[in-house]
Amino acid sequence: MAGERVHHRTYSVDVAAPAGVVYALIADTTRWPLFLPSSIHVERLDFDGVQDRFQTWAEVDGSVRSRLFRRTLDAGARRIDFCQEVPAGPALCLGGRWTVEATAPGRSRLALEHELTVDGGRPRDAARLVHATDTAAAAELAQLKTTAERWDRLEALLLSFEESVRVKGPAELVYDFLCGIADWPGRVPHVLRAEVAEERPGVQSVRTQTRSGGGRVRTAETVRVCFPHAFRIVSKETAPGEPLAAHTTEWSVLPGERDVTVLAQHQVLLRDNPGTGPGTGPGTAAARAHVRDLFGGQSNTVLTLAKQHAETAVRTL
Template sequence: MAGEPVHRRTYAVDVAAPAGVVYGLVADTTRWPLLVPPSIHVERLDFDGVRDRFQMWVTADGAVKSWLSHRTLDPVARRIDFHQEVPAAPALSLGGRWTVAETGADRCRLVLEHEFTVAGDRPGDAAWVGRVTDANSAAELALLKGTAERWDRLDGLLLSFEESVRVKGPAELVYDYLCGIADWPGRVPHVLGADVVEQQPGVQTVRTTTRSGDGTVRTAESVRICFPHALRIVSKETAPAGPLEAHTTEWSVLPDETGVTAVAQHHVLLRDLPGRGAAAVRAHVRDLFGAQSSTVLHLAARHAESAVRAL
């Protein structure tokens, strides 16, 4: 802690769901982008069932922050201790714990504790970290509660699917096309507009306007994290609407001995929509994002293959 004063925060919520279900949602960091609003992406680096080490990207006070975290899981006590190995500035250290306590039949209490320090204990920095921690923790607890309380029908609200295209062209050109979303208007038929801000290398904040096959115009805001060396792009909608409670996408370019496969993988958490058939909503979401992704992948393939023919 470098001798700096430790600031502590505690948050709690009562959940009408089994303690084991709630613990499982908190323990699986790979699902956090779908289940925890501020989380954009979690890149797991090491996991042995007890120790979990990962890089996380989140939205914090309108900005995108990233840090390396380590967690220790105790499923018997339903406790998870965590600390950030490399905290995001201005935090000097940040850690805490999650605990889930059973309070009755299919009821429990979820508690989140935070401890942090800032260099020199500067009041402005401490206030900023505290404010962001308060906002993100409240959002985390609220959505975890809402998700857990639908545990008996959660499988019907989760949807995962992918589209893929084989490419006879350089993987790097496919990736460049997928990364260059600012150039999609005029090149991708369903994309009417794309406003892109890249405040830090490889992190794109994007606002897109698209038109679906039935003429419906949709505006979406998202954050995209680009990994050029791995030929991957992960993104999450930050203001989902309609039937979407959360939506993440991963674009990946996979070279092999005979060519390249370009893949778009989607993960969706749907809202409960009274009066609307879940099957119809799932089919609509699958068809919409599947068709749009397939269009982009085929255009990226054509871009790469055209360059080869030109040479």
């Protein structure tokens, strides 16, 4: 097409980790929200081990954007080719590849290539897109390097757990309570404030203040992506404090024959060397116990209140 211009961008970083470890990090997109700061959520749509189709929500220039990707994985060659299905203007086509090369025992080189076809009639927009792509690539490579180089202790820093409750009430009422976080102050005891902005339907930017059992007040900034038809809400803290490096949560309502099951599932990546504050004692054991008790207890409170909300409404109908 006349006026098109193709940009080829290549980035690389040397990593003090085995090539197989590095490849595994980029192959499993479902864990990107823990490992990449800009990644909010990844929804895998189809995967057969080689062909991968998924939707991402990520922070770009202060805004949360959703994108749809296809990938082809070649584990033997440690190569992943990808393309964005419907790129936003001025990009007409956006694709590329990840490759991992072993350079020495326990060392590797991670490379990312981008191929961008842009609208030649919008040079300023194209320049901004190339700059944004360069900035995002540099940040991704730096974070993946940091994560991969902790591979021998990564499992000790990862923590997952869930809380659940059974509800004799409709899934819609439970979901409405979970989605309506702006109404939690005054209804949920530990939530002191909740400021909610919704720049587009289903994507909530939330700033909360909560009080822990010890009376400590914690401020958190969170992005929540809501799926009302599936009765799911996924969220990620965008500026986690000690001892957290990353924290994601999924609230889900699973309808049954006579009742529903409500889950709060947490995924946490702890900081490698926690500083001062709750849960920052020697090693990671204190941090794991603190995080489990804090978020587990708060989730149980929310689930119990959602149960009461749904069951009380049913009895009064």
